[in-house]
Amino acid sequence: MRSPCSSGSASLLMQFAIRTDPGERTIVAPVLLSGNEAIARGAWEAGVRFGSGxxxxxxxxxxxxxAKLPGVRCEWAPNEKVALEVAIGAGMAGHRSLVTMKxxxxxxxxxPLMTLAYTGVSAGVVILVADDPGMHSSQNEQDSRNWGPFGKIPILxxxxxxxxxAMVRDAFGLSERLDMPVLVRSTTRLSHGKTLVEVGERVESDTPGYRxxxxxxxMVPGNARGRRxxxxxxxxxxxxxxxxxxxxVEEMRDASLGIVCSGVVYQYVREALPDASTLRIGMSFPLPEDRIREFAGKVGRLVAIEELDPYLRSSLAAMGLAVQVVPVPHIGELSPGRIADAFGIAAPDTRDPMDDLPARPPMLCPGCPHRGVFAALRTMGAVVQGDIGCYALAALPPLSAMDSCVDMGASIGMAHGMSVVNASTGVSGVPVVAVIGDSTFAHSGLTGLLNAVYNNTDTTVVILDNRTTAMTGHQDNPFTGRTLMGVPAPEIDIEAVVRALGVTSVQTVNPNLLKPTAKALGEAVAFPGVSVVIARAPCALLDKEPHDPFAVDEDECTACGECIRLGCPAISRDDTAKxxxxxxxxVGCRQCVQVCRYGAIVRAGRACDIGSGL
Ligand SMILES: Cc1ncc(C[n+]2csc(CCOP(=O)(O)OP(=O)(O)O)c2C)c(N)n1
Incomplete structure (x- = not known):
């Protein structure tokens, strides 16, 4: 498998798939696809007509x-609950539907998931859930296989x-045969790694419409009991x-060691233990117990190797099988090397090339408009209840301007909760501020804000409206005015939404202008009740206009470090600390210009002129 990388375009996926040979016959050539591209292709070949996520x-x-493949309508939903509900409705109306989420x-x-098992489906509904062992880009790691027994839902x-x-393509028929939703579990390496794939033709599904x-x-109790x-x-x-x-798939090799595994872990096992016999489980709920027993009967040592929870090991033990415990880590991502280590054998050459690279902590981009808000909040000494998005990076030094980050939408509820306690214990003078991005506000901030207004505390909410869902790669959301299919959509007015939720103190600022931003924040925290500041400026990566860069006039720089404290990757110190x-x-955002009290940051051309003595 290749290391994780971003996926190519779906149109390439179509072009490479089908070509003609010298005899003008159409042949289907294997193509190199990421797991994510292959999942999309599989859904398309199954005749999926609706996707949501x-x-x-x-x-x-x-x-x-x-969304780039013909005959499919895809939508970004404001959150995963809505995405699933929409897909349930589309399936109910007769369109095979795919739902995707992390x-x-x-x-x-x-x-909805837990009750969907009861109702079942009409046209097939497949839920693609991608786990992130090792938390490359997540706030926790979870093993989604547990949803199988918990939700009583088949897992592939x-x-x-x-x-x-192939599995995603077949999952829709399975869903319809079983009258159940089907969950397909991916992981980071599967989703972003690339392997060869033989693509097929699309087969339109002929599932009936709503009955x-x-x-x-x-699912009122009387009916739910019957469906249970x-x-x-x-x-x-x-x-x-x-x-x-x-x-x-069972693969017998040396019968002295039999490994039961699933997903991408199979690839690691093959690399680390090439002689071991393997039983690769394709459906991890319900487990194929007869086939597992049969395999166990053929091998000497029976071991389950898996990423994250001991799901297979516990299941095998519960079946009464003598499954041996090998200390394969249950935290983080596996690798052939980690498996070899656990078996005490010399690892094949599985060193991660990343190990030799110097650490590069993630940072807000140069010109990121979020920076201006956090610079002001730090100066105010506010307790900042954070949320999930690019702006979570403001928690890191040198900004160090965020006090929490738990889950999407948590900031507003947590700020309100803290304000409740502060009011009752007489703590005053420390402003409590929630910061939340535009996409996250649409995802799960609205109800938190409604709650804060309803239960009335002195809470300030800053909505960081950078006109996109930046952290995951610039997806549109209900506030951007465009859909996933690339067509214009109503651009929902955040100010109007906030006012409709009962907030009377609403200000909109450009966070690249530091003084007006600080002033607006100061007024907002002084406001008795819930106040909202909308900090609106497009993500720096979306701004394609060329801007003149700035430079430091070293004669004027006093090495005070104020500009360094903005945490801009473009600014560093020389060996004299200037x-x-x-x-x-x-990118010429001018934020550093505004914090420099000595006028030492000037247009790059001027600094060169000064430096060269002209
Ligand atoms: C429940 C959940 N769904 C999805 C994600 C992935 N995710 C993290 S932040 C984020 C949205 C970020 O967009 P926004 O709030 O607009 O902030 P920005 O990154 O643009 O600053 C998403 C989709 C997640 N962490 N948790």
């Missing part, structure tokens, strides 16, 4: 790729791009499907 690494590219997104979608786990395509059935769709019993029958059918599932600006990185 919310961005989240490592799942984001799936829906972007699917692992934490499934927590948000858990409410592809081990490379080819299987991802009224209150007993199936109206019925669910057991459907689970029994799922167990039978698991036993004959084509993507559960500031220097890398003009190749500087």
């Amino acid at each position: 919310y961005p989240g690494t490592p799942s984001t590219e799936i829906l972007i790729a699917l 692992h934490v997104g499934l927590n948000v979608a858990a409410d 786990e592809p081990s490379d791009s080819a299987e991802a395509l 009224k059935s209150a007993a199936k769709w109206v 019993v019925d669910l057991e029958k459907r689970l029994a059918a799922a167990r039978a499907e698991s036993e004959s599932f084509a993507y559960t 500031a220097v600006i890398d003009t190749a990185l500087c």
Whole structure:
């Protein structure tokens, strides 16, 4: 497998797939696809006509790729719960539907998910959930296989791009046969790694449209009890499907060691333990217990190797099998080297080339408009309840201007909770401020704001409106005025939304202008009640206009470090501790110009002139 990388375009996916040979026959050549591209292709080949999701690494590219394929409508939903509900409705109306999200997104979608197992589906509904072992870009790591037994939902786990395509393609038929949603679990390496894939043709599905059935769709207690019993029958059918599932593959080699594994871990096992026999599980819920017993009967030592939770090991032990415990880590991402270490054998050459690179802590980009807000909040000494987005980087030095980051939307609730306590314990003078991005506000900030207004505290909310969902790669959201299909959409007015939620103190500022931003924040925290500041300036990466860079006039620089404290990657110190600006990185946002009390930051051309004595 290649190391994680961003995916290519879906149109390439179409072009490379089909070509003509010298005899003018159409042939389908293998193509190199990322797991995410293969998932999109598999859904498309299954005749999927609707896709919905919310961005989240490592799942984001799936829906972007699917949206570029013909005959499919794809939508970004404001959050994962809505995405799933929309897909349930589309499936109910007869369109095969794919829903995509990252692992934490499934927590948000858990409410409809848990009842969807009861109702079942009409046209197939497949939920693609991408886990992030090792937390490359997540606030926690979760093993989504646990949703299988918890939610009583079949789970498929592809081990490379080819299987991802085939399993997703087949998952829709499985969903319809079982009358159940099907969950496909990916992980970062599968989603972003690339392997060869044989693509096929699209087969239009002919699932019927909506048929009224209150007993199936109206989950009031009287009906839900009946569906709960019925669910057991459907689970029994799922167990039978698991036993004959084509993507559960036994490979007998040296029978002294038998490894049960699933997903991308299979690739690591093959590399680390090439002689071991393997049982690669394609459907990890319900497990193919007969096939596992059969495999266990053929091997000496039986070991389960898996990423994150001991899901397989516990299941095998619960089946009464003598599964041995090998200390493979259950925290973080696995690798062939980590598996070899756990078995006490010399690792193949599996050193990660990244190990030799110097650490490069993530930072807000040069010219990021979020920086101006955090510079002001730090000066105010505010307690800043943070949220999830690029702006979480403001928690790192030198800005160090964020006090929490828990989950999407948490900032407003946490700020309100702290304000409740501060008011009752008489703590005053320390402003409590929530900061939340535009996409995150749409995702789950609205209800937190409604709560703060309803329960009335002195809470200030800063909405960092950079006109995009930047952290996951610039996806549109309800406030940007464009859909995932690239067509104009109503541009929802944040000010109007905030006022409609009952906020009377609403200001909009350009956060690149530091003084007006600080003034607005000062007024907002002094306001009795809930106040909102909308800090609006486009993400620096979206601004394609060339801007003249700035440079430091070394004669004027006093090495005070004020500009350094902005945490701009373009600014560093020279060996005399004076500031220097890398003009190749500087985008000319002027934030540093505004904090320099000595007028030492000037247009790059002028600094050169001064430096050369002209
Ligand atoms: C429940 C959940 N869904 C998705 C994500 C992935 N994710 C992290 S931040 C973010 C949105 C960031 O956009 P925004 O709030 O506008 O801030 P920006 O990055 O643009 O500053 C997303 C989609 C997540 N961490 N948790």
